[in-house]
Amino acid sequence: MKLNELTITEARSKLDAGEITSEQLAKSCLDEIENLNPSLNAYLEVYAADAMAAARLADERMSRGERLGVLDGIPLALKDNMLDQDRHITSGSKILEKHVAAYDGTAVRKLKEQGAVILGRTNMDEFAMGSSTEFSAYGPTKNPRDLERVPGGSSGGSAAAVAANLCLGAFGSDTGGSIRQPAALCGCVGLKPTYGRVSRYGLMAMASSLDQIGPFAKSVEDAALMLQAIQGADPQDQTTSEEKPFAPAWRENLSDVRIGLPRQAWGQGMHPEIKASVMQAIKQMEQLGAQVKDVDLPYADEALAAYYVIMPCEVSANLARFDGMRYGLREKGLALFETYARTRAHGFGSEARRRILLGTYALSRGYYDAYYLQAKRVQTLIKRAYEAAFRDVDVLITPTAPNPAFRLGEKTTDPLTMYLEDVFTVGANVSGLPAISVPCGLVENLPVGMHMIGPAFGEADLLAAARVYEESKP
Numbered sequence: 001m002k003l004n005e006l007t008i009t010e011a012r013s014k015l016d017a018g019e020i021t022s023e024q025l026a027k028s029c030l031d032e033i034e035n036l037n038p039s040l041n042a043y044l045e046v047y048a049a050d051a052m053a054a055a056r057l058a059d060e061r062m063s064r065g066e067r068l069g070v071l072d073g074i075p076l077a078l079k080d081n082m083l084d085q086d087r088h089i090t091s092g093s094k095i096l097e098k099h100v101a102a103y104d105g106t107a108v109r110k111l112k113e114q115g116a117v118i119l120g121r122t123n124m125d126e127f128a129m130g131s132s133t134e135f136s137a138y139g140p141t142k143n144p145r146d147l148e149r150v151p152g153g154s155s156g157g158s159a160a161a162v163a164a165n166l167c168l169g170a171f172g173s174d175t176g177g178s179i180r181q182p183a184a185l186c187g188c189v190g191l192k193p194t195y196g197r198v199s200r201y202g203l204m205a206m207a208s209s210l211d212q213i214g215p216f217a218k219s220v221e222d223a224a225l226m227l228q229a230i231q232g233a234d235p236q237d238q239t240t241s242e243e244k245p246f247a248p249a250w251r252e253n254l255s256d257v258r259i260g261l262p263r264q265a266w267g268q269g270m271h272p273e274i275k276a277s278v279m280q281a282i283k284q285m286e287q288l289g290a291q292v293k294d295v296d297l298p299y300a301d302e303a304l305a306a307y308y309v310i311m312p313c314e315v316s317a318n319l320a321r322f323d324g325m326r327y328g329l330r331e332k333g334l335a336l337f338e339t340y341a342r343t344r345a346h347g348f349g350s351e352a353r354r355r356i357l358l359g360t361y362a363l364s365r366g367y368y369d370a371y372y373l374q375a376k377r378v379q380t381l382i383k384r385a386y387e388a389a390f391r392d393v394d395v396l397i398t399p400t401a402p403n404p405a406f407r408l409g410e411k412t413t414d415p416l417t418m419y420l421e422d423v424f425t426v427g428a429n430v431s432g433l434p435a436i437s438v439p440c441g442l443v444e445n446l447p448v449g450m451h452m453i454g455p456a457f458g459e460a461d462l463l464a465a466a467r468v469y470e471e472s473k474p
């Protein structure tokens with residue numbers, strides 16, 4: 001087996017046993033990147049020399065019997081919207097092509113403090129808006145399973161990098177599904193933590209009330225390690241929670257686990273074989289001891305509509321800072337306003353412009369009540385519906401995405417069909433809940449993800465259930 005194919009857990013025990021070195025690990029990832037990245041475009045930039053230097057330092061520590069953390073010496077990748085001091089970080093946008101990060105985001109700082117080896121930054125839809133990475137200003141990422149298909153998005157680069165073993169694990173951000181959907185389409189594990197579990201300081205904001213950083217991993221156990229490395233309250237992000245940190249609580253089987261299948265989600269609108277594949281996984285969980293029942297989850301459909309109002313409103317506010325004055329691209333006009341307009345017209349891609357326009361419109365006087373306020377009210381109803389459902393069950397399950405990986409270009413001309421990709425994932429963002437996508441089979445030789453949602457700060461139980469299923473797979 002090639003070293004880049006190891007899970008983090010496997011690599012950790014081999015490193016600790018002195019069977020391999022961090023340098024060898026990093027080198028095997030970098031070799032694979034050289035082989036595959038030209039066709040995949042998963043990484044936008046690779047820090048080969050710095051990664052090797054960081055790996056050497058980790059090896060030196062290890063030879064002295066020191067270890068900074070579980071991720072010490074482990075090669076990982078970061079999405080291109082996570083600030084990493086002195087590096088170009090662009091959020092997949094032309095407007096930030098020359099932008100250099102002035103500081104480390106909290107998650108990145110924690111990873112560095114724990115000795116993680118950062119291999120590079122991964123491709124994404126511009127400002128994390130999209131479900132295919134086709135809206136990146138730097139060309140799409142390809143699905144490692146089939147180069148004619150998308151890897152999902154917006155964190156498609158991170159998903160493809162993990163699935164193709166171009167790193168041991170990667171981080172992404174999830175505002176409406178951007179970790180879980182690409183994980184499903186590429187065939188890896190993707191976890192969106194509870195809102196407030198992980199600091200957003202130094203994450204380029206898309207929709208601040210929904211954004212959350214989380215891991216892409218080759219196993220549920222690895223995802224747990226990665227979450228532990230970055231979680232925690234942070235004075236730099238007042239939306240982080242003082243809640244007890246997540247610690248894994250693994251279990252042997254699923255006895256006394258109650259699984260709910262939301263009636264409103266399991267209807268029409270999904271590929272029949274996706275439905276069959278996830279149902280099969282649920283049957284298996286039943287055999288492992290779980291009790292499965294149908295539950296009501298009112299407003300499941302409305303979640304998508306509420307998301308596509310709330311999100312662009314926040315996007316329009318967050319992206320206002322890219323005005324050609326403070327960051328990145330500046331296209332000079334005769335007067336100030338013209339400079340703003342030119343910079344933004346040329347710097348943002350079509351999808352970013354579409355959402356800024358929609359959000360600005362929805363927040364404008366006379367429309368605010370009808371759109372934003374109404375969507376926030378619906379959000380409250382959705383939150384209550386989840387709370388009610390979790391009085392009866394421990395986990396809610398749906399497919400992660402309604403379809404397997406689609407072809408490049410298939411959905412770029414019709415934004416609505418692209419938005420419909422998020423139908424199962426946005427609910428967890430709108431309600432702030434933790435959710436994970438776990439690979440559960442293949443349809444037409446393309447990966448399928450099972451989507452499991454838990455109650456707020458219930459990651460320990462959620463991941464334990466996911467892992468029992470994962471380990472039971474043939």
Ligand code: GLN
Nearest residue numbers: 128130174175176177178
């Ligand atoms: N696909 C969704 C969107 O386009 C989700 C994006 C995300 O989670 N960053 O908004």
